[in-house]
Amino acid sequence: MDIAAILIILVGVLITAGTVERKVDRVNRRTVRVERKLDLIIEHLGIETDTLGPGLDDVRALLRDGKKIPAIKAYREATGLGLKEAKDEVDRIESELR
Structure with a gap:
């Protein structure tokens, strides 16, 4: 060829x-x-x-500790979403925690 x-x-x-x-x-x-x-x-x-489900409790814990980037990473690993989608969802979760 x-x-x-x-x-x-x-x-x-x-x-x-x-x-x-x-x-x-x-x-x-x-x-x-x-x-x-x-x-x-x-x-x-x-x-x-419970919008997160049992497998994503660590995302909430990370957000409570002020660790947003690790929370986004954990969310991506748990859901398989892309970076932007995971960030948007973590932002939404963070606003619910306030």
Whole structure:
């Protein structure tokens, strides 16, 4: 196989990987928006829930200790969200703790 064919295949793979990554990011952002809307509905109805769940209690503890960056990291590891989405959620959790 000559170099031109290898380069064409490599470019195709890179373009496909970039497209898939963008679609996954779009789905993650959409999921975060839906979760926020559900949280607003739950709040409006006055339903008491633990929004973090049992696996994320350490996020609250880190926030109470003033360790926001480690809290974001812990949230990302627990949920698999991206940096921006995790930061937004940790900011929301932090505002609930105040």
